[in-house]
Amino acid sequence: xxxxxxxxxxxxxxxxxxxxxxxxxxxxxxxxxxxxxxxxxxxxxxxxxxxxxxxxxxxxxxxxxxxxxxxxxxxxxxxxxxxxxxxxxxxxxxxxxxxxxxxxxxxxxxxxxxxxxxxxxxxxxxxxxxxxxxxxxxxxxxxxxxxxxxxxxxxxxxxxxxxxxxxxxxxxxxxxxxxxxxxxxxxxxxxxxxxxxxxxxxxxxxxxxxxxxxxxxxxxxxxxxxxxxxxxxxxxxxxxxxxxxxxxxxxxxxxxxxxxxxxxxxxxxxxxxxxxxxxxxxxxxxxxxxxxxxxxxxxxxxxxxxxxxxxxxxxxxxxxxxxxxxxxxxxxxxxxxxxxxxxxxxxxxxxxx
Amino acid sequence: xxxxxxxxxxxxxxxxxxxxxxxxxxxxxxxxxxxxxxxxxxxxxxxxxxxxxxxxxxxxxxxxxxxxxxxxxxxxxxxxxxxxxxxxxxxxxxxxxxxxxxxxxxxxxxxxxxxxxxxxxxxxxxxxxxxxxxxxxxxxxxxxxxxxxxxxxxxxxxxxxxxxxxxxxxxxxxxxxxxxxxxxxxxxxxxxxxxxxxxxxxxxxxxxxxxxxxxxxxxxxxxxxxxxxxxxxxxxxxxxxxxxxxxxxxxxxxxxxxxxxxxxxxxxxxxxxxxxxxxxxxxxxxxxxxxxxxxxxxxxxxxxxxxxxxxxxxxxxxxxxxxxxxxxxxxxxxxxxxxxxxxxxxxxxxxxxxxxxxxxxxxxxxxxxxxxxxxxxxxxxxxxxxxxx
Numbered sequence: 132x133x134x135x136x137x138x139x140x141x142x143x144x145x146x147x148x149x150x151x152x153x154x155x156x157x158x159x160x161x162x163x164x165x166x167x168x169x170x171x172x173x174x175x176x177x178x179x180x181x182x183x184x185x186x187x188x189x190x191x192x193x194x195x196x197x198x199x200x201x202x203x204x205x206x207x208x209x210x211x212x213x214x215x216x217x218x219x220x221x222x223x224x225x226x227x228x229x230x231x232x233x234x235x236x237x238x239x240x241x242x243x244x245x246x247x248x249x250x251x252x253x254x255x256x257x258x259x260x261x262x263x264x265x266x267x268x269x270x271x272x273x274x275x276x277x278x279x280x281x282x283x284x285x286x287x288x289x290x291x292x293x294x295x296x297x298x299x300x301x302x303x304x305x306x307x308x309x310x311x312x313x314x315x316x317x318x319x320x321x322x323x324x325x326x327x328x329x330x331x332x333x334x335x336x337x338x339x340x341x342x343x344x345x346x347x348x349x350x351x352x353x354x355x356x357x358x359x360x361x362x363x364x365x366x367x368x369x370x371x372x373x374x375x376x377x378x379x380x381x382x383x384x385x386x387x388x389x390x391x392x393x394x395x396x397x398x399x400x401x402x403x404x405x406x407x408x409x410x411x412x413x414x415x416x417x418x419x420x421x422x423x424x425x426x427x428x429x430x431x432x433x434x435x436x437x438x439x440x441x442x443x444x445x446x447x448x449x450x451x452x453x454x455x456x457x458x459x460x461x462x463x464x465x466x467x468x469x470x471x472x473x474x475x476x477x478x479x480x481x482x483x484x
Numbered sequence: 485x486x487x488x489x490x491x492x493x494x495x496x497x498x499x500x501x502x503x504x505x506x507x508x509x510x511x512x513x514x515x516x517x518x519x520x521x522x523x524x525x526x527x528x529x530x531x532x533x534x535x536x537x538x539x540x541x542x543x544x545x546x547x548x549x550x551x552x553x554x555x556x557x558x559x560x561x562x563x564x565x566x567x568x569x570x571x572x573x574x575x576x577x578x579x580x581x582x583x584x585x586x587x588x589x590x591x592x593x594x595x596x597x598x599x600x601x602x603x604x605x606x607x608x609x610x611x612x613x614x615x616x617x618x619x620x621x622x623x624x625x626x627x628x629x630x631x632x633x634x635x636x637x638x639x640x641x642x643x644x645x646x647x648x649x650x651x652x653x654x655x656x657x658x659x660x661x662x663x664x665x666x667x668x669x670x671x672x673x674x675x676x677x678x679x680x681x682x683x684x685x686x687x688x689x690x691x692x693x694x695x696x697x698x699x700x701x702x703x704x705x706x707x708x709x710x711x712x713x714x715x716x717x718x719x720x721x722x723x724x725x726x727x728x729x730x731x732x733x734x735x736x737x738x739x740x741x742x743x744x745x746x747x748x749x750x751x752x753x754x755x756x757x758x759x760x761x762x763x764x765x766x767x768x769x770x771x772x773x774x775x776x777x778x779x780x781x782x783x784x785x786x787x788x789x790x791x792x793x794x795x796x797x798x799x800x801x802x803x804x805x806x807x808x809x810x811x812x813x814x815x816x817x818x819x820x821x822x823x824x825x826x827x828x829x830x831x832x833x834x835x836x837x838x839x840x841x842x843x844x845x846x847x848x849x850x851x852x853x854x855x856x857x858x859x860x861x862x863x864x865x866x867x868x869x870x871x872x873x
Contacts, residue, residue: 380565385557
């Protein structure tokens with residue numbers, strides 16, 4: 132240690148490793164913060180956890196009180212349940228019922244047919260076997276598969292359209308001296324100021340006249356319009372952050388304005404575009420009210436479909452939970468894939484070059 | 485290499501003039517520096533030449549070719565930015581070859597021409613790095629390479645050294661100058677640093693308030709400023725400017741001082757002048773030379789006059805010699821010399837005087853000094869213009 136103080140560390144110190152400078156109070160505050168974040172995350176994740184459990188519960192287990200929350204079945208557990216209702220039994224046997232009910236249309240077997248099917252059990256697929264356990268036969272895919280497809284088409288299409296249009300508009304607003312620029316920007320923002328549902332009826336009437344009612348194109352246009360204000364404003368912020376010297380250098384170097392935009396600005400705006408894409412996608416993916424009113428069969432998306440599932444012959448809680456869970460997956464995947472950009476994107480403006 | 489000609493070029497934003505109508509001709513192969521404080525319109529002028537900024541009046545010619553309304557890409561000029569503007573997502577090699585790709589050159593030509601400039605600037609080791617990994621000086625070298633690789637008709641540089649550390653700046657200044665001599669390229673260089681301008685320019689264009697104040701070789705701008713602004717702006721510190729009254733061939737300055745030179749007075753007065761005699765203080769002694777006298781009488785708009793001289797034109801003399809009486813106000817050490825600040829009279833008009841390093845005068849002590857008469861210039865305080873002999 133003595134030599135350390137006399138001669139220094141003996142290697143170049145790239146980064147300070149001293150932690151003793153952090154005061155105990157600061158460390159305590161940091162720890163408390165971390166704990167609060169974890170607690171908040173747990174509270175936030177409880178509904179998703181319950182949803183996940185419910186997906187794999189049988190009809191009986193779904194409605195059991197007190198709730199069952201350990202997906203583990205044992206012989207004793209089943210015996211206990213039949214013996215006494217008062218004994219708390221947190222175990223349930225996980226099953227794929229919910230998912231099968233969600234994704235398939237089934238019909239009831241007659242007793243004879245069921246026996247016949249049991250004989251050939253091994254020939255049935257996994258879903259078929261689960262259906263058979265309930266005395267049912269799979270007749271085809273359910274509506275939900277189509278709803279999910281509609282959701283993908285409409286949300287994907289409108290996200291691509293609103294981000295593409297938004298990036299051009301944002302570039303123009305950021306770089307050019309347009310007459311009435313501030314007024315235009317405010318106008319674009321003001322489309323967000325009234326609740327969308329207020330204009331639902333006029334849009335409904337308009338769409339019926341135009342033949343856009345219950346069409347994919349109609350929903351893509353609608354969501355694009357709603358998302359544009361968000362994408363233009365967000366992307367303008369990101370593009371403002373990119374120094375205009377880069378494009379000017381490209382202009383002098385012999386490129387056209389569009390080439391400079393395409394080759395220089397876009398690659399640098401990737402972070403902002405990723406963050407904006409996620410926000411736009413989440414809106415279009417989750418939108419419920421317009422989808423409920425403006426679509427019926429052809430273009431109905433998943434959110435209203437999940438909600439109306441309750442109506443069909445008793446409430447299939449596990450199917451609803453499975454639907455919600457499946458519905459979550461695409462957004463989670465995309466958010467996760469873009470998380471690096473998101474982290475930088477959400478704090479935009481905070482980091483200067 | 486090209487001649488650049490500006491004819492009545494102006495830039496207006498609403499009622500505000502960023503650049504008032506100006507004429508300027510930059511000869512082929514010349515290194516011209518646009519010098520001025522921030523906001524004087526020098527960068528706007530440069531950007532108008534490049535085409536990044538449109539003009540609101542006037543015409544720009546490149547080798548007699550009208551380019552006023554051409555796109556930047558069609559003007560055949562290269563621009564070097566203050567903050568380098570290297571494309572951050574490309575390596576140095578990609579940055580340098582980017583302008584050639586716009587011209588649709590073949591891969592073989594591109595790599596050959598990149599190699600040529602890389603050899604010239606000796607930046608082989610940087611080619612695979614992205615700008616984020618480069619030091620300030622290296623960034624500017626790559627930016628210069630990107631400008632050079634196109635072999636443009638002219639180079640425009642907007643404070644290319646402004647973003648560099650002081651020690652890099654000296655080196656890069658020499659490098660740019662050498663490069664210019666090497667390539668003999670027409671260069672327009674914008675800076676607010678008058679030392680840089682003096683060191684690099686073949687000609688300096690001093691700008692202020694959206695107007696050209698003076699155009700001339702560094703030595704002209706330094707010794708014969710056209711007006712008070714140039715006199716103050718060039719040099720550090722700028723010219724000493726003493727406000728006085730012209731009367732009967734002599735100039736009355738604060739603190740009962742008078743300025744004038746007689747024909748009889750020897751130029752190297754301080755070293756040889758004998759012990760003061762009464763005769764020295766006669767009015768005759770303080771007459772300004774005949775040539776100046778007539779110029780002053782013809783050109784001055786009133787009795788007020790400004791006497792200007794550089795700090796090195798004045799020298800502190802012994803207590804009994806020297807034409808001017810003053811008091812030591814402050815004393816800065818500048819390494820090889822010290823800068824004495826002398827207060828002249830009660831209203832504390834400060835004169836900066838270069839003095840020998842070993843001269844040791846306490847603050848508040850009386851001091852006398854002389855001015856070399858051939859280095860004195862006169863200005864009219866009303867028009868701010870120099871009086872021409």
